[in-house]
Amino acid sequence: MIGTITLNPAIDVILEVSNLKINHYNKVLNAHTTSGGKGINVSKAIRGYGRETIAVGFLGGGRGRMIEEELRGLGITTNFWHIEEKTRSNTIISDKKAGEHTLLSEPGPKITEYDLEMLKSIFYRVMSQCSAVTLSGSLPRGVPVNIYGDLISIAKERGVKTILNTSGEQFIKGLEKKPFLAKPDLRESNRVFGIKIDKERDAIKAAKEIVQRGAEIGVVSLEQEKDIIATRDEIWFAETDYHEIVNLIGAGDALIAGFAITLTEEGKNLEEAIKFSMACALASALREEEEFGSREEVEKCLQCVNVKRL
Numbered sequence: 001m002i003g004t005i006t007l008n009p010a011i012d013v014i015l016e017v018s019n020l021k022i023n024h025y026n027k028v029l030n031a032h033t034t035s036g037g038k039g040i041n042v043s044k045a046i047r048g049y050g051r052e053t054i055a056v057g058f059l060g061g062g063r064g065r066m067i068e069e070e071l072r073g074l075g076i077t078t079n080f081w082h083i084e085e086k087t088r089s090n091t092i093i094s095d096k097k098a099g100e101h102t103l104l105s106e107p108g109p110k111i112t113e114y115d116l117e118m119l120k121s122i123f124y125r126v127m128s129q130c131s132a133v134t135l136s137g138s139l140p141r142g143v144p145v146n147i148y149g150d151l152i153s154i155a156k157e158r159g160v161k162t163i164l165n166t167s168g169e170q171f172i173k174g175l176e177k178k179p180f181l182a183k184p185d186l187r188e189s190n191r192v193f194g195i196k197i198d199k200e201r202d203a204i205k206a207a208k209e210i211v212q213r214g215a216e217i218g219v220v221s222l223e224q225e226k227d228i229i230a231t232r233d234e235i236w237f238a239e240t241d242y243h244e245i246v247n248l249i250g251a252g253d254a255l256i257a258g259f260a261i262t263l264t265e266e267g268k269n270l271e272e273a274i275k276f277s278m279a280c281a282l283a284s285a286l287r288e289e290e291e292f293g294s295r296e297e298v299e300k301c302l303q304c305v306n307v308k309r310l
Helices: 038-048 061-073 113-129 147-157 168-175 200-212 251-263 270-285 295-304
Strands: 002-006 010-017 030-036 053-060 077-083 088-095 100-105 132-136 161-165 217-222 226-230 235-240 305-309
Touching: 002 038, 002 113, 002 251, 010 061, 030 038, 030 061, 038 053, 038 061, 038 132, 038 251, 053 061, 053 113, 061 077, 077 113, 113 147, 132 147, 132 251, 147 161, 147 168, 161 168, 161 251, 200 217, 200 226, 200 235, 217 251, 226 270, 235 270, 251 270, 270 295, 270 305, 295 305
Parallel strands: 002 053, 002 132, 010 088, 053 077, 132 161
Antiparallel strands: 010 030, 088 100, 217 226, 226 235, 235 305
């Protein structure tokens, strides 16, 4: 079983338009809603590949019930703590003509100290069922920046491999507890440790820094279809040669799902894990939805991934 934690989930409202014009009337061509939040996206990708997963985090109000019902309908086990305030919503504007996606993200509900203690209690129990867990995404109001570090410590006490994928101070604090794999979320500022990720050398420097700060594996995305992966002894470069991307929202979460899957499989070396994870990301990016839906989609994408040791 692979666990995921999403402290700030959301209902994603996807609006499709053609040639978005700012400060003008825009006609919506199509609209739909789905459960969102980085960890939830990871669980959906894991389940799409056919593996068992359990989603943990905070949910509130009618939106929270909608998310839980959707996940259970997909065959994902859930163990959320329900809070008083309602779960946030995100709005994603998909411009079909320009091929661009714009994300408007709400800050999230207020979390109390009691909510935090109950979440940690649930997390501790769930870890007895898991061999790996991903800790992803932003924090709602009231959650301290050291929360991911606390959860990593709990998971490691239970013998569970941890993957950290977040941004800002909570990423720095999480690294102090030495997760197995760590990948910064660069969507907001494209920076980590003060390094702006513009070129390959920037990504290599950042990935090395992640490892120096405690992770066994550091992953840094470069541009849209490339990643740098570092260990204490190796640097790897991975890219896809299929460039007809449909939707990059969720591709990073599919990459994390791929690493989580390979961490729980025997006999996979790092090169194979990187190639598989990149194939998961590509399979997600080729769909309008935020995640791929089958093992076959991932396997088709494996031939489009190139991995080399630098």
